[in-house]
Amino acid sequence: MAAVRRDITTNATDANRFVQAVQALKAESAGVSTTDVGVAAGPLAPDRPLSTWDLFVIWHVWAMQQLSADGRRNAAHMGPVFLPWHRWYLLVLEANMQRVLGVARDDFGLPYWDWSADGTNLTPAQQRTNAAVWRIVGGNGRPTDRQVADGPFVQPSFDIRVEQGPSGALRATNRGLRRNFGVDANRLPRKADVDAALPNGQYDVAGWDTSPTSFRNLVEGWVPNGPAMHNRVHVWVGGDMAPGSSPNDPVFFLNHCFVDRVWARWQGPTRPTATNRRGGPPRPTRSTGTARRTRSTRS
Ligand SMILES: [Cu+2]
Numbered sequence: 001m002a003a004v005r006r007d008i009t010t011n012a013t014d015a016n017r018f019v020q021a022v023q024a025l026k027a028e029s030a031g032v033s034t035t036d037v038g039v040a041a042g043p044l045a046p047d048r049p050l051s052t053w054d055l056f057v058i059w060h061v062w063a064m065q066q067l068s069a070d071g072r073r074n075a076a077h078m079g080p081v082f083l084p085w086h087r088w089y090l091l092v093l094e095a096n097m098q099r100v101l102g103v104a105r106d107d108f109g110l111p112y113w114d115w116s117a118d119g120t121n122l123t124p125a126q127q128r129t130n131a132a133v134w135r136i137v138g139g140n141g142r143p144t145d146r147q148v149a150d151g152p153f154v155q156p157s158f159d160i161r162v163e164q165g166p167s168g169a170l171r172a173t174n175r176g177l178r179r180n181f182g183v184d185a186n187r188l189p190r191k192a193d194v195d196a197a198l199p200n201g202q203y204d205v206a207g208w209d210t211s212p213t214s215f216r217n218l219v220e221g222w223v224p225n226g227p228a229m230h231n232r233v234h235v236w237v238g239g240d241m242a243p244g245s246s247p248n249d250p251v252f253f254l255n256h257c258f259v260d261r262v263w264a265r266w267q268g269p270t271r272p273t274a275t276n277r278r279g280g281p282p283r284p285t286r287s288t289g290t291a292r293r294t295r296s297t298r299s
Contacts, residue, residue, distance in 0.1 A: 002106060003098070003108060003110075004109045005112055006111055006112075007111065008112065008136060009114075009136070017101055018097070018110070018111050018250070019136065019137070019152045019250075022097075022152075022153070025053040025097070026051050026053040028052045028053075028100065029050075029051060030049075030055050033047050033049050034050060034162060034172040035047045035172075037058065039058070039170045040165075040169060042165065042171035042172045042173045044172075045173050045174040046172065048161040048162070048174060050162070051161075056089075056247050057162050057245050058170065059089070060076065061170050061245050063076035063085065064076060072208070072209040072210070076089075078209060078210050079204070080204040080208055082216055082219075082220050083220075083259070083263045086259065087260050090257060090260055093110065093253060094108075094109065094110045110253060111254065112254055112257035113251070113254035113257070113258055115189060115258060116190055116194045116258075117191065118132075118188050120190045120192070124186055124187040127181070127187060128181040128182050135151075136151070137152070138151020138152065138153050138177075139179075141177075141178050141179040141181075145178075146178040146179065146180045146238075146239050147178055148177045148179055149176075153177050153249075153250060155175075155176040158176075159174060159176065160175050160177055160248050161173060161174065162248075163245050164245045168244070177249055178240045179237055179238060179239040179241065179251075180239045181236065181238065182236055184238055184242070187236070189221075189229045189233065193229050196218065197215055197262065198262070198266055200213070200214065200218060201215075203215050204216045204217075210222035210223075210226075215266060219259060219263065221233075230255065230256070230259045233255045234246055234252075234255070237249065237255075241255075
């Protein structure tokens, strides 16, 4: 038995626990401030005390700032490491959530947001206002300053303490969470995008960058016609979801939990193309019949 990850919109217990765990990790002192960890002062704050939640934000930015020698990848994105890096990141957050919730490891799984369902079933206008997930995590930012003013993640209990400034460098700040739905991408990805990625038998392709049509590039959202899938969700939500400090917004983890679910389905036994699934040579099929079984549609 292991923790089960469920759709946040269909399980009220998991939704409540997710919100409660985010708030607890945001309130838990990390014992260090932005200055202590080398984060510069910003125009809104010289120095901010950091929480466990804020450390996840800094961890993600630091990974993005570690570029490969050829500059085409960073330590968490734009290459083969994208999916496993974020799987590990989710597991560490999930373990911290279980800790602050005081539940056994099997009793809470990080929930996911199936944006492909909303992208398929709702119009672009409905995606901005009617998607069920916004009733759990708050909705779009207000027109004046893009700050989120409804739901559980509002000031003063949920404030933004670190951000990427115009140069991309981390800096201290003191403001509310920002979202700007549907401006830099007009609609969410669709179920058809997931269905098109799953049969791709090549995890990644030599070059290991954002150009080839591989499963990883389809899911990360560089092809076709990016921003697609994961990237499109970041761009569509906008505000704090756009830069490398995007884990500031709890929606980051709901997005990545769904991305991880798509990868888990691809890794599973019921994917339609059984050969070459891990990027290596084709594997022998176990027995006739099983390898050709059609993928289950349990999303
Ligand atoms: Cu990331």
